[in-house]
Amino acid sequence: MRSKSTNRTSLLLFTVLFLLIADYLKTRRPSSFPPGPWALPFVGNIFTVDFNRLAETYGDVYSLRMGQTWMMVLNGFQIVKEALVTQGDSLADRPMLPLQADISHNLGETGLSNGHLWKQQRRFALSTLKYFGVGSKSLERIHHLHKIVCFTCPGKPFNPHVIINNAVSNIICSLVFGHRFEYEDERFINFINNMSASTRTKLSSVSSGRLPGPHHTVQQFFSEVKDMIRSEIKEHRKNWNPAEPRDYIDCYLTEIQMRKGDAESTFDEENLVMGALDLFTAGSETTSTTLRWAFLYMAKYPEIQEKVQAEIDRVIGHSRQPSMMDRANLPYTDAVIHEIQRMGNIVPLAVPHSTNRDIQLGDYTVPKGVVIIPNLTSVLFDKREWETPYTFNPGHFLNEEGKFVKRAAFIPFSAGKRVCLGENLARMEIFLFFTSFMQRFTFSMPAGTKPVLDYCFGITLAPAPYEICATPRRE
Structure with missing residues (x-):
């Protein structure tokens, strides 16, 4: 025995x-890869969280292994700019990462699509966004949101997460579906919950292999979102008129019809589903998360909030809603918004890229097919680019005359060929929501509570759940 x-x-x-x-x-x-931390057997560095600390040890370019895949991480503005802008054509591809592949099936604009398919889908999405715009609808939804805040929690502590998420998501619903939802609608509630849950995914789940738990959970979230989009497409087909497009889906259905028989066409219903999903991902979560950071920072720095309100009072007054035309005349407010985005740092790592040819990055020759992760956090807090990188300082975006100046190292939406599809939409929404709220409310923490800038770590960095008070400035 x-x-x-x-x-x-x-x-x-x-x-x-x-x-x-x-x-x-x-x-x-x-042998050609830069140095990096020791990788655990089989799983590699999937438990790595602090990418910035590794840069202090291994330099601006280092390597990690996620599961069986080796990757290079880029840190600091100069090397990220070199990769995404100067050599942007060589890094325009997306790698074949398991979770993204199972969600997107290599379709859509921001998923894993590359080459002709990606270019055609992106061109269509950008032109459709420009065609519709959402300025007036944004203001309409903001006015509706003001009423909710005023009547349900005037000056009383409330959690802004659900209210803001609903309002912002309904703007994208108007753009994509042609209508908004009532906040009590069960389908809408499930839709928002699934979108929010998916963004809490950890990077390791995206970059590594098919881990049974988190991988299948996130896949289920997105599966339910796509099912809802499909049901909307089905409804659109019933009374769709190509001559009078109401929204993104109508325009896409028209494009499918127009390109029938075209061997070069990439327009079909599955690409429509993924394109709509891309718009929700790019245009809703970024905006609502940024606004939740904005309320916290304004409560933490009341003197900055007062200066913003004074500028808005002087330029816009109280009788009309803010518009995008006002932005040029609100330099301090614009600077504060940019600083909120910089400090909020809601997308710490850009969606991975892949080299489509051998290139030289810094001191390293990078072979074709290597996964590249631009560390956007390292750019937004780069000591070589920002005077006070870890201090909330609107002066980062103001010159000596007090005029707004956009810094080259401000790339919260990434940069280059794959810059976020919804950047212009998100920037407009953030400006309109923020200025409108500052015009009508003063934000403060509940009595006896101090602002806590903790975050929940995932694909996005969202503030930890909190309650805040929004006191109406005038009736």
Whole structure:
């Protein structure tokens, strides 16, 4: 008996040792790669969280292994600019990452699509966004939101997450579906919950292999979102008139019809589903998360909030809603918004890129097909680019005359060929929502509570749940 037990133990040890050696030989760091932290057997560096601290040890370019895939991480404005802008054509592709592949099936604009498909889908999405615009609808929804805040929680503590999420998401619903939802609508509630839950996904779940737990959970979230989009498309087909497009779906259905028989066309219903999903991802979560950071920062720095309100009072007054035409005359307010975006840092890592040819990055020759992760946090807090990188300072975006100046290192939406599709939409929404709220409310923490700038870590960095008071400035 003892001999059999010893044999089993020896066999187990041999098997484990064999697997460890095989894993090391198969996945050891390529000789051309930059240095990086030691990777755990089989899973690599999927538990790595602090990318910025690693840069202090290994430099602006270092390598990580997520599961079986080696990646390079870029840190600091100069090397990120070199990769995404100067050599943007060489890094315009997306890598084949398991979770994204299972969600997007290589379709849509921001998923894993590359080449002709990506260019055609992106061109259409940008032109459609420009055609519709959402300025008037944004103001309409903001006015509706003011009433909710005034009547349900005037000056009383409330959690702004759901209210803001609903309002912002309804703007995208108006753009994509042609209508808004009542906040009590069960389908809308499930839709918003699934979108929010998906953005809490950790980077390791996106970059590594198909981990049974988180991978399938996030896949389920997106599956339910796509089902709702499909049901909207089905309804659109019933009374769709190509001559009078009401929204993004109508325009896309027209494009499908116009390009029938075109061998070069990439327009079909599945790409429509993914394109709509891309718009919701790019245009709703970024805006609502930024606004929740904005309320916190204004409560933490009341003197800055007062200066914003004084500028709005002077330029716009109280009798009309803000418009995008006002932005040029609100330099301090614009600077505060940009500083909120910089400090909020809601997308810490850009969606991974992939080299489509051999390139030189810094001191390293990067082969074709290598996954590249631009660390946007390292750019927004780069000590070489910002005078006080870890201090909330609107002066970062003002010159000596007090005029607004956009800094080159301000790239919260990434940069280059793959810059966020919804950047212009999100920037407009953030400006209109923020100025309108500052015009009508003063934000403060509940009595006895101090602002806490903790965040929930995921694909986006959202503030930890909090309550805040919005006191009407005037009736």
